[in-house]
Structure formats: structure tokens, C-alpha cells
Amino acid sequence: MPERTCVACGAVRPKKELLRIVLSDDGISFDPGGRKNGRGAYLCPDEACLEAAFKKKALDKSFKTHVDAATYEALLQELRTLL
Numbered sequence: 001m002p003e004r005t006c007v008a009c010g011a012v013r014p015k016k017e018l019l020r021i022v023l024s025d026d027g028i029s030f031d032p033g034g035r036k037n038g039r040g041a042y043l044c045p046d047e048a049c050l051e052a053a054f055k056k057k058a059l060d061k062s063f064k065t066h067v068d069a070a071t072y073e074a075l076l077q078e079l080r081t082l083l
């Protein structure tokens with residue numbers, strides 16, 4: 001079973017237990033179906049991990065670009081619809 005690492009807490013979990021976040025031409029968003037093209041990062045399905053990712057700028061590192069606070073806030077709102 002493929003495993004991925006949460007960018008925030010470093011937990012290694014089966015891919016299907018993590019949420020994929022993708023950087024695509026449309027910007028940064030969750031990819032619940034795992035089908036969008038683009039650079040991906042994985043996160044536990046947990047608001048605490050998204051907040052930790054913000055504090056550590058984990059997505060900035062994963063995507064090699066600046067991810068602003070508004071983007072993290074939009075991801076938080078999106079995450080709440082997925083939990």
C-alpha cells in the first residue's frame with residue numbers, strides 16, 4: 001500500500017488516509033479525488049495539521065513558492081467541508 005508523509009506532523013500513513021493538496025494552474029486546493037495534475041503534498045485530515053503546516057510554512061517548502069495566509073485560510077475552510 002502506498003504511503004505518504006504528512007507535511008505538517010511527519011506522520012507516515014497510507015495514502016488514502018491523507019488528504020492531497022495540489023498546486024495547479026488554478027492555485028492551491030485540496031484534491032479529494034487525487035486526480036488533479038500538479039505538484040502534490042499530503043496532510044492528515046485534521047485542522048491541527050493544517051495550522052501546523054501554516055506555522056511551519058510546510059506548504060511553501062513543498063510547493064517551492066510563497067503560500068500566503070489567505071490561501072491557508074481558504075484551505076482551512078475547504079478542509080472543514082471535507083471532514
Ligand SMILES: [Zn+2]
Nearest residue numbers: 006009044049
Ligand atoms: Zn499530520
